[in-house]
Amino acid sequence: MKKSLLFVAAMFMAVCANAQGQWNAVGADDVAQVKEDKTVVSHGTVKSKAGEMTQVAQNEIQNATVFITDGGADWEVMSKDDNTFVSQGKTWSTSYIQGGTNGVDASLDKAGTTSAHVEFTPAVAGKVYVAAKYGKNKKIWTAKVPNSVIEAEELDFAAMGDYATDVWGQYITADGGLNAEQTVTDKDVYAALAYDVEPGNTYFFWVSGSKIMLCGLAFDASGDVNGISNVVASEADANAPIYNLAGQRVSSDFKGIAIQNGKKFVK
Template sequence: MKKSLLFATLLAASLTANAQVEWTMVSAKDAVTVPDAIITSVGIKTNAPVLGKGLSYNGVDVAHKDKTGNNVNWIGDGSTGYIKIQPTNAQVAGADSKMVTPDANRNLASAASDEEAMYIDFYAETVNTEDILDVESIEFDATKIGTDGAMVNAAVFYNEDPSLGATTWLITPENADAVDGEGGGTNPEGMGGHWNGVTDETWTTTNDAGYRPDRNDGSKKLNGENCVTHFTIPITNVPEDAYGITVRVYVYGISSNKQMLIHNVKINGGVKGKYVTGISTVKAEAAAKDVPTYNLAGQKVSKDFKGVVIKNGKKSILK
């Protein structure tokens, strides 16, 4: 009997729960209200997005233009849209019209610095920090608002240490075609974003080097029909003790009076450990009353079963 219970306990501890977290960045057009993340997994909790001091929220974009120049709502009837992000820096007198400061606005390394902090953070962690994350990929959408100068990049770091020491830039000249789901490349007219600037190891410190996503005007050159550049970036070498992850998206090369949309940010993967069931994926907003019931070995059982069961991610005893 003890041996059977030990086996069941070990099996339950080894199971993995599929996880997905998404920050839509959708808000009503009349006021900027940053929504909570949508969590479609047990064992995960999130923080609200956090802006670096170099960026601020600035209204809601409700529509874009298609290839023929017609307005198309991002969402439904246009009562909601995506939250716009804009630099907080003042325009430098006499500088290039697409620069906010002499270098930080164009330079990714400077944009990542504490002085400029031109980024937005999305953080998720396991409910119990003895569980660990098994992140497979991240995704996000990016759209420029009214300028061809804005650029994006991303990085990840783990747990609660906001350090870039454990990561590299996630979008580079070498992988841009692979991670850009809208076409990418050096100049694919009408096919989405494109890499702009140098293509060697000096790109991170060279002015005007970076990945330029679609503009919200599909009738303009180099912009796709959907006016969105979608990134899917595999994540490897996740630390064995990673219970939390920050997805940091950088917005740079952008005028002080222009905006960017960073929306539909997702973390894909799993949660492993003794406090997750690994049996079912549930919607965070509501759990159906008729969800299956499982024993500790992960086997579906009937309502007549007696003993410890797991239903809706919670343990209980049926007598």
């Protein structure tokens, strides 16, 4: 077997071995930076401005790509403290980042712009956790969109109901569950919502009437995930092959969401 094939095989097994992880939206070292610049997001290195898709959790969550975006406003660090809460068996920070544009029912179109939301694209099946400070009267929405629809640029943000999941227009409960009626008596609740995801799709998460007070994300792969770990990737190659979300190699003039050097970006 050629060395290149051996490397690819090793990288594949490494991905399988690390198909999980947890990310806190506000890092422990962000206190000083937040005082100077509220748009600091991840450990003082990532900023999300209005209209930009910003990849987060690149080092913490494996086997998935995660983007936050807001068509009308910046994401900002709105809370930074040392408190934690436990939900879905995981410990989370109460610090959070927040988009600037409210979500609306069944739609990501807010007065002609895109409301604040999270986009999660898994490479393997598993369970994603969205930890946040949820307002008691705010509904939660998750859409499951085939990557082929996104690549073909056929997704209508104003008609997300075509891709509705079980997490659609429901209220969060104090333990992170869902309910058709509002049951939380406090003003807000810190909780993590968990839902199943499958490869070949991108999951859009948002809250109507809210800008999302996002504390963090986690991903646990399902099934057997054995393999080689601690494989170190080489430095990014500007001439590396480019692939679409279906894993097909594309040319440099490809338009849409592409992957190069293991990272997703918009061309």
